[in-house]
Amino acid sequence: MSPCRSKPQVYSGCDDGSRSGRLRTGGRQIMCELAGDGVYLSQFVTGTSNGGRTAHPGGDRWRWESRIFGGAYDHAPAEERPVYGARRLPCRVGWHSGFRLTVEHLRRHPGYRGQEYVALGAEIAVDGLLDPRIIGAAAGTGRYDSQGLKKVRHCVARFGSSLAGEK
Incomplete structure (x- = not known):
């Protein structure tokens, strides 16, 4: 096996x-x-x-x-x-350490997945930031569409920066 x-x-x-x-x-x-x-x-x-x-x-x-x-x-x-x-x-x-994305940076890319996902990202962000933990916490509430959160996650993966070396 x-x-x-x-x-x-x-x-x-x-x-x-x-x-x-x-x-x-x-x-x-x-x-x-x-x-x-x-x-x-x-x-x-x-x-x-x-x-x-x-x-x-x-x-x-x-x-x-x-x-x-x-x-x-x-x-x-x-x-x-x-x-x-x-x-x-x-x-x-x-x-790996994952990625995070500021809402400010997310707002520069409404054409990637759509303006509605920029708005969703801004809504769920914590202190102006998005990362996998934040998106996961939003998913855990049951208040957000899972496909919408997936598209926010795509934005974090595409435009976010590594958390490596951050404390």
Whole structure:
């Protein structure tokens, strides 16, 4: 069995109680699992998606995989389905310091994802700043559309600067 197909082990060294990370089915933060287990899991295992949540029998993702893999995994358990999206598995997984973006800088780029996401970013910002923790906290409130927050996150990733070396 390859390292990327091994059973995930319990890892609890990541939860700071903020619940700001994306959670998979079962409540564990996805990035904590990646860092602790070093195993890249499919959407069928995590129950999450960066787009539509269609990784279930009969869903769009399931039908697409059925077509491209010739039905080979149609009846396979989630843990045995193909894992892709990372290069040359097994892959080393690690943390980086993330990015942050000022609302001032965000306002310079309304054409990237749209003015409504600039406004959303400004609304959820803390002290004029956006970072993954802030976006995650906004998601945790349930008051904001997850697809809108995803587009704000795109802006932070595209125009933000590294937090490396900051205290």
